[in-house]
Amino acid sequence: MYIDEIKKRVELHKEIIDDTQNKLYTFLRYIITLASGLIAVLVSLKKTASVTYFIHYAFCLTIVLLSLGIIFGVIALYEEIYLLKKSQKVVRENILLMLDQKKPIDLIESISTHKIYKFSLPLSFVSFLFSLISLVTYAILIDK
Numbered sequence: 001m002y003i004d005e006i007k008k009r010v011e012l013h014k015e016i017i018d019d020t021q022n023k024l025y026t027f028l029r030y031i032i033t034l035a036s037g038l039i040a041v042l043v044s045l046k047k048t049a050s051v052t053y054f055i056h057y058a059f060c061l062t063i064v065l066l067s068l069g070i071i072f073g074v075i076a077l078y079e080e081i082y083l084l085k086k087s088q089k090v091v092r093e094n095i096l097l098m099l100d101q102k103k104p105i106d107l108i109e110s111i112s113t114h115k116i117y118k119f120s121l122p123l124s125f126v127s128f129l130f131s132l133i134s135l136v137t138y139a140i141l142i143d144k
Helices: 002-045 053-101 115-143
Strands: none
Touching: 002 053, 002 115, 053 115
């Protein structure tokens, strides 16, 4: 009975983690789509040369930061595929181990991510935040 309750809680914990990850990835995909559209609109509506260097730099900085946010966001989204591939490998190894020993093995393994994935999500959000600040600055400067 005690073991069954632990298994239920472990399964619930896994479901919560999976649900959280899915919501995060959905949110990130939404932000990436928005940023891509914003770049397209900004570039397509920019017809004349900037009046001052400040306006030009604010425009360029906005485009660069949005692009960096998209790149880091895509890297963070690839983490999902990376983790699934690593999980697949661990499960396959456990199955082979169980076949060799001819008895069930209850292994709970933690799958770590690569360093680049740990930094890509925060860098993506920081890039998007600074691009928003830069966009507001650009809008204020261009309005003068």
